[in-house]
Amino acid sequence: MAVHTLSRRQIFGYGTAGAAALMLGTGAWSTDSAFAAPVLTGNPFSLGVASGDPLPDGVVLWTRLAPDPFAEDGKGGMPATPVRVQYEVAEDERFRHVVRRGSVIATPELAHSVHPEIHGLRPDRVYFYRFRAAGHLSPTGRTRTTPAAGSDPRELTFAFASCQAWQDGYYTAYEHMAAEDLDLVVHLGDYLYEYGVKTNKRGVTTDPKFHTETVGLARYRLQYGLYKAEAPLQQAHANFPWIMTFDDHEVENNWADEISENNESPETFMLRRAAGFQALYEHAPLRRTQLPKGPDVQMYRRLSYGRLADFTMLDTRQYRDDQPCGDGASANCAERLDPDRTLLGARQRDWVLKGFSRSPARWQILGNQAPMGQTDQDPGADTLVWLDPWDGYVAERNRLLAEAGTRGVRNLVVVTGDRHQNYAWDLKRDYADPGSPTVGSEFVGTSVTSGGDGADMTPQGEQFLAANPHMRFFNSQRGYVRVRVDRDRWTSDFRVLPYVTRPGAPVSTRASVVVEDGVPGVQV
Known part of the structure; x- marks a missing residue:
């Protein structure tokens, strides 16, 4: 662990008074103080609403007041004063049967975002919500609670997605996702990319303030404003509750704990990480337990869907060792086999393993950021793999997969983003052993836009299928994965688009891949 000349409190930049201002927007503290409603020249709900x-008894709601989300100072066109934001939760879309009503304070310290946590709702129910501030009414959002703890729901339908570089295409995938009949959405990271967007595959001219790389807090806020202004993304957020995590681009490509890809000093990089985490929280429906403390955030967590499924959301960035052998790809990197190397960190790994032992769920779902299964790029004798994902941390992967069997996990299914490609493959206890048993399944989902239009099959895909006998399906188009889970079967529908560099693409199901209850591995 690097020794900092700056404390984490100094990196955070807020003392006790500042922390109190931050907590007002979470609903953790109430206040009877009056706040005069400012006169706003535009719609403060330009970035939409989310949950x-x-x-089983509630959700967290989100909005950010930003009448000018493209304001260069990152303040969204808001005055530097607190603003009261009212919310309502109802059983019907016309709000005739309001079941929760309250208010929270949007503060400039959190870019006038609010995250009220709603409790006392009924399990497995649809609710509608909206906000009101400064005389303006927000769009209506729709959300849903999960089934009661200990219940045995018949089925779960969700979608998972990742990797939505604005500069690489239109968010048409979210138009189609918003029209699905889903219980929830899982987003696996790269919600934001730190790169400038002067050059883009949309073929549009962008304002110069978006051309620089995203580093400081104001610039991260501006980048989120650009992304979240997209109507399809807003609609998908408004229609379903999301479970979110981050990968690397929310801060910087391929960062590892306190180590920058670009060899910045730890102090400089941790300031950037703090800015990236704060901006993420300001623009996502996250609970106050995910409120960052400077460059640190508690993101790994577990959410249950009755006894049918557990979602165990991993954090594969904050606690990892540096990538071995200088990152990149290698066929002869012995360091990747080091038994002491960790991707999760000891504390998170132990938490995951204890969850394996204690959970009564039929389906154990790991929300994972970079592929867990081996991705050999050489059909020959060599094993040529990338070193940033789990292939760079082989011993910990082997231990995790072995422990899933030892601890009685009935059905281990990993859902993953990052790769901009669709895979369905078997998880092996040890990929170096040709006779190693299959212990689980992994579905890697393609990008929403990252990489541009894509293709059904590519030369790289042909290499992967030849080199990886555990890979049962490959596709390199854009889209998302829709999952239907019941007591007997898991079905992943790979929903793909023929193009994203212009709007209006249709969606189709390229393949449906099944996992049967009690039978490890995928069936195409």
């Missing part, structure tokens, strides 16, 4: 992390 997230559903529980």
